[in-house]
Amino acid sequence: MAENIVMPKLGMTMKEGTVEEWHKSVGDTVEAGETVATISSEKLSQDVESPGAGELLEIKVDAGDSIEVKGIMGVIGEAGESTVEAGSAEDEGEAETPETAGKDEPAETPAEAPQTQNADKRPAGSAQADVRIFISPLARRMAAEHDLPIEQIEGTGGNGRITRLDINRVLAGGLDKAAAAGETAEAAGTTPQAADVGEGLNPMRKTIARNMRASLDNTAQLTLHRKAEIDQLIDFQKKLRTEAEQSSIDVKLSLTVLIAKATVLALQDYKKMNSRYENGELTEYDAVHLGIATALDEGLVVPVVKHAEQKSIGALAEEIRDLSAQARHGEASQETLSGSTFSISNMGGSGVEYFTPILNTAESGILGVGAFQKELAMVNDEVTEITKIPFSLTFDHQILDGAAAGEFLTILVRYIENPYLLVL
Known part of the structure; x- marks a missing residue:
């Protein structure tokens, strides 16, 4: 068989x-x-x-x-055997059968036509009115809830059936097809080009393209920039490394780790930034699930340190190292790459000073870290060279105002410029 x-x-x-x-x-x-x-x-x-x-x-x-x-x-x-297509698993986790199909809603096929499970006729007046639309019960409910015209959605399930995945794709990127005669794409609430986002790219770049486009389409993003003196943090890093070596502790205490720790503490102090806004609901979190943007040859992934607020500097360093290695080798799990409440993107290694990082969908903020800058300053009436690090904080202006985002940056800078607070 x-x-x-x-x-x-x-x-x-x-x-x-x-x-x-x-x-x-x-x-x-x-x-x-x-x-x-x-x-x-x-x-x-x-x-x-x-x-x-x-x-x-x-x-x-x-x-x-x-x-x-x-x-x-x-x-x-076996050679010569006819192929029999078994039903793929439904969105709810079970295969749809003739006994269960359409139970949630009455079939919409005309009585005079042979009944086809989960099939709908295109609206009267459509150029393709006699073409049936196959759609799962869950997808039909979702389309109705969001007032989506199913005749403008391309089904990717078996037999061209529209599934929950297709509805979610349309909600994020727009309808797949132009409106029928007499309607306009604008009236349908989208543009025909929206469905083409990421087309022609490899799977990772296609996903990145659609996620970034959805992020920009659904949020009001604004970026604030601010510098922090980092000389004391560098000295603190050196002391920690010396202590670790003398105690035979194998841990890589990079400045990225210390900045991550400072960010976690700042998010605990200012929880409005440690939040997600999705499905019409804003949720502030006590736990900090910190995303660390990691560059790959093909694109970018964001492994997530779960419950970062519970981890010491050493534990945070080990987990960031392990997660980044897994991501670079393609070994990170889907669970590892999801669920962040705030993210950090460090482009200092590329020499970039300021930039405008794009929010990961549903997050309220993302911190961009730039390259060190040497400056001259008056210290105790003497001209002294100091090192500063630039931060670029992108936030959702729907959730936070500029003053609130500025307050978060102030808290973060305090931890950076007073590094012993990281262990108190």
């Missing part, structure tokens, strides 16, 4: 995956457990093994295309 090759779930938050490469062609013999394809999620990649022995009868998702988790990528079976 033919067996389906399905898109695996690489992490709790994974919703869809991309087929990067097929290692077998239709008609090739395949052994059970043999690698047949390589797939990727937003940040991870993995080989997919054959569920059984036989012949690769059909490839349903071409290399470069995406499909929802548990969707059917291909079919393995």
